[in-house]
Amino acid sequence: MIVLGIESSCDETAVAIVKDKKEVLSSVVATQIDVHKEFGGVVPEVASRIHVENISICIEKALKEAKMTMEDVDVVAVTKGPGLIGCLHVGVQAAKTLAFAYHKPLVPVHHLAGHIYANELVVDMKYPVLALIVSGGNSELVYMKDEHSFEILGETQDDAIGEAYDKVARVLGLGYPGGPKIDKLAREGKAIYSLPQPKTEGRYDFSFSGLKSGVLQFVKRMERTNQTFDMADLAASFQETALNEIFSRVTRVLDDHPEIRHFVVGGGVSANSRLREKVEDLRKRYPNTEFTVPPMYCCTDNASMIAIAGDIAYSTGRLADASLTADSSWEIE
Numbered sequence: 001m002i003v004l005g006i007e008s009s010c011d012e013t014a015v016a017i018v019k020d021k022k023e024v025l026s027s028v029v030a031t032q033i034d035v036h037k038e039f040g041g042v043v044p045e046v047a048s049r050i051h052v053e054n055i056s057i058c059i060e061k062a063l064k065e066a067k068m069t070m071e072d073v074d075v076v077a078v079t080k081g082p083g084l085i086g087c088l089h090v091g092v093q094a095a096k097t098l099a100f101a102y103h104k105p106l107v108p109v110h111h112l113a114g115h116i117y118a119n120e121l122v123v124d125m126k127y128p129v130l131a132l133i134v135s136g137g138n139s140e141l142v143y144m145k146d147e148h149s150f151e152i153l154g155e156t157q158d159d160a161i162g163e164a165y166d167k168v169a170r171v172l173g174l175g176y177p178g179g180p181k182i183d184k185l186a187r188e189g190k191a192i193y194s195l196p197q198p199k200t201e202g203r204y205d206f207s208f209s210g211l212k213s214g215v216l217q218f219v220k221r222m223e224r225t226n227q228t229f230d231m232a233d234l235a236a237s238f239q240e241t242a243l244n245e246i247f248s249r250v251t252r253v254l255d256d257h258p259e260i261r262h263f264v265v266g267g268g269v270s271a272n273s274r275l276r277e278k279v280e281d282l283r284k285r286y287p288n289t290e291f292t293v294p295p296m297y298c299c300t301d302n303a304s305m306i307a308i309a310g311d312i313a314y315s316t317g318r319l320a321d322a323s324l325t326a327d328s329s330w331e332i333e
């Protein structure tokens with residue numbers, strides 16, 4: 001089965017063609033990072049307009065690279081949500097147009113399901129699965145009893161972890177996107193500063209806004225009192241506190257649910273080197289569970305993951321018709 005996937009939920013216009021959920025025939029990603037860098041974050045209206053400019057070019061390029069025409073495609077899959085509404089609309093309209101013009105089935109895909117199924121590019125997931133999604137817009141722990149069954153066990157009560165990385169990077173004057181810059185800087189420092197420990201009600205929920213404000217207050221206090229601090233140590237302290245918040249919840253879930261056979265990670269923050277080390281620690285602690293962190297190219301937004309999730313959604317009968325619309329806050333459950 002040949003699936004053409006379209007992703008446009010944030011600042012990447014992406015189109016991919018995937019055969020039988022494993023073989024990526026083409027994967028085109030047009031990133032807008034350089035444009036949004038100037039503003040220190042994604043500007044939704046600007047992002048939507050660039051998606052409009054890029055989408056047809058990306059579709060043509062993906063077909064050309066796969067040496068195919070639309071006649072060869074079996075299914076069109078598209079991110080319906082969640083994400084930035086204007087951005088999502090561009091992908092959804094493009095997918096609807098292709099499906100209508102070429103008489104192809106149309107499958108709406110949840111962006112987080114895409115991040116989870118990106119793991120299928122490198123491994124066959126074994127259920128029950130625990131998926132950790134950590135990106136610029138999401139921080140979630142999702143339990144999957146079976147294929148295409150999603151239960152949110154824990155989620156952020158305020159900011160997403162990637163958002164916290166980006167905001168802390170801005171406070172430190174590191175630029176956008178902040179995640180990779182903090183990751184690199186933190187490797188040169190030690191987590192010696194004590195920052196506010198996040199507090200949440202739910203057993204598996206996260207919180208990052210207090211920590212983010214804690215970094216801002218720390219910097220202001222140092223400036224006010226004419227004290228110096230080490231940027232690398234502060235980056236390491238922030239990163240360690242943020243990741244401990246995530247991993248303390250992950251271990252709680254793994255202890256409470258010994259039936260979990262596979263732990264997978266998805267989303268842009270899974271590119272983080274310290275996070276990857278912490279997954280290695282878990283691997284030693286839970287020898288009966290399989291642990292997978294996909295390679296970098298599948299962690300950030302791409303359309304191969306949408307095509308794979310679309311293939312699975314199609315095989316379970318989740319089709320849409322021409323009335324399909326984008327949903328910026330679509331629930332995965």
Ligand code: KG4
Nearest residue numbers: 135136137162177179180268269272300301
């Ligand atoms: O999944 P993604 O490409 O886009 C969505 O948010 O959907 O994730 C982007 C986020 C940004 O917040 C970026 O700073 C963060 O992922 N990120 C990282 C790293 N690489 C990207 N955060 C921490 N460490 C990294 N190495």
